[in-house]
Amino acid sequence: MKRSLALTCTLAASIMLSLPTVVMADDVKSLRGTAGIDAASAAPVIKQWAPDQEPIERDYVQQPPLVPHAVEGYKMNRKVNKCLSCHGWTKYKEAGATKISQTHFADRDENVLANIAPRRYFCDGCHVPQRNAKPLVSNTFTPVPAIHQP
Amino acid sequence: MNDKNRQDGDSGSQARGWREFFLRPTARYSVASLLVLGGAVGILFWGGFNWAMELSNTEDFCISCHEMRVNVYEEYKDTIHYNNRTGVRATCSDCHVPKEWQHKVVRKIVATNELLHKVLGSIDTPEKFEAKRLKLARIVWRTMERTDSRECRNCHDYESMEYMAQSRRAVDRHIKGFDEGKTCIDCHKGIAHSLPDMHEEDPSIVVGVVEE
Numbered sequence: 001m002k003r004s005l006a007l008t009c010t011l012a013a014s015i016m017l018s019l020p021t022v023v024m025a026d027d028v029k030s031l032r033g034t035a036g037i038d039a040a041s042a043a044p045v046i047k048q049w050a051p052d053q054e055p056i057e058r059d060y061v062q063q064p065p066l067v068p069h070a071v072e073g074y075k076m077n078r079k080v081n082k083c084l085s086c087h088g089w090t091k092y093k094e095a096g097a098t099k100i101s102q103t104h105f106a107d108r109d110e111n112v113l114a115n116i117a118p119r120r121y122f123c124d125g126c127h128v129p130q131r132n133a134k135p136l137v138s139n140t141f142t143p144v145p146a147i148h149q150p
Numbered sequence: 151m152n153d154k155n156r157q158d159g160d161s162g163s164q165a166r167g168w169r170e171f172f173l174r175p176t177a178r179y180s181v182a183s184l185l186v187l188g189g190a191v192g193i194l195f196w197g198g199f200n201w202a203m204e205l206s207n208t209e210d211f212c213i214s215c216h217e218m219r220v221n222v223y224e225e226y227k228d229t230i231h232y233n234n235r236t237g238v239r240a241t242c243s244d245c246h247v248p249k250e251w252q253h254k255v256v257r258k259i260v261a262t263n264e265l266l267h268k269v270l271g272s273i274d275t276p277e278k279f280e281a282k283r284l285k286l287a288r289i290v291w292r293t294m295e296r297t298d299s300r301e302c303r304n305c306h307d308y309e310s311m312e313y314m315a316q317s318r319r320a321v322d323r324h325i326k327g328f329d330e331g332k333t334c335i336d337c338h339k340g341i342a343h344s345l346p347d348m349h350e351e352d353p354s355i356v357v358g359v360v361e362e
Contacts (some may be wrong), residue, residue: 052317069319073230075340079347084355086319091354096322121357 031136032101045132055098056130059143064099064126076122083123084116188261203258207243215268218242221279225343232342245301245342246290253300284346306334335349 034112035041049070056066074082104120106112176184205211213219223242226232231240248254273279273286294301308328313321327337340346348356 052319069317073228073341075345078357079349080340080345080356082355085352088354095319116357118357 009033050130052130057143057148059141059148060143061147067129069129071124076124081121082121087123096121205252206258207241207247209241214241217268217273217279221273221276223344229342240305240342244304248297248300249304253297280346283344284350287339287343287346288351291339294335295333302334302338 032041043046049072050068052069054068056068071083076082084100086097087089087100089096089099092099097135104112104116107117108119213223226242231245233239247257267273271278273282309326311324313324316324323337
């Protein structure tokens with residue numbers, strides 16, 4: 001008897017505590033919008049790739065440079081890497097492209113290899129092309145002035 | 151002895167028969183009816199020949215063999231010549247069969263070699279195809295170099311190119327390339343199919359030797 005009373009009290013208390021949360025949930029707007037869970041949300045507009053542009057300045061020191069051109073259809077696998085046909089050391093001058101950094105030739109033990117290290121071979125793991133899209137979540141990030149003139 | 155005589159006689163009369171067939175004028179049919187009939191048969195034969203040859207230029211025909219369907223056709227479906235903004239499609243024969251008649255017939259005769267390899271099963275699994283991919287790709291590349299990428303230029307004429315509408319990279323390299331007398335395939339390899347392992351062809355665009 002005593003035990004069931006304690007249980008009931010605990011249950012009632014937890015319901016009362018959770019009530020404000022339930023009310024607040026109505027005010028929260030998810031990234032998906034306010035459409036009901038069974039309704040289809042509006043399809044986002046498909047953004048075009050940004051047109052070719054000059055190299056994009058970095059926003060922080062360790063940032064992998066962004067890709068200032070579209071890379072649609074570029075193949076990158078163990079048999080061929082399309083990016084290297086312009087950015088490789090034998091090609092960059094003729095192509096007028098940025099040369100791959102020397103850091104990409106070292107494995108994780110800092111042994112410098114004769115070719116690009118397998119861990120740095122898949123370019124799009126770090127270097128990404130751009131679309132003109134607004135950030136989904138706003139932020140107040142400011143680049144450091146030392147590398148990015150405002 | 152008798153048999154030999156009969157044989158000689160047979161071949162002798164056969165030769166005479168052929169000579170008569172070609173040289174002896176007919177006394178039975180009028181020249182007009184022979185001309186009309188000959189013309190009609192000619193049109194039927196010629197039309198039928200070209201019709202059959204065009205039938206072998208259709209995508210359905212190309213991918214009726216699984217070597218094409220499961221390998222190169224699947225890869226092509228991911229590329230701009232299959233799926234693009236304007237909906238203009240270049241199918242197999244647009245790139246791989248010349249448009250001009252004399253080159254087309256030569257290509258078709260060369261292609262009969264593929265029938266032999268179909269029977270031999272040279273590339274009847276994706277693994278066998280992959281093992282031969284570089285060799286096969288090189289045949290196509292070398293042909294296109296020899297013909298100055300004739301099949302590309304059936305649609306892509308550099309005199310019609312509007313550089314203002316091209317990306318910066320494309321403008322630079324097109325102007326430079328045309329000045330140097332390069333041909334399309336020199337740069338545009340692997341645009342409609344996956345590239346082979348490029349280590350042998352151009353070691354600077356791949357990480358290293360792929361051990362199978």
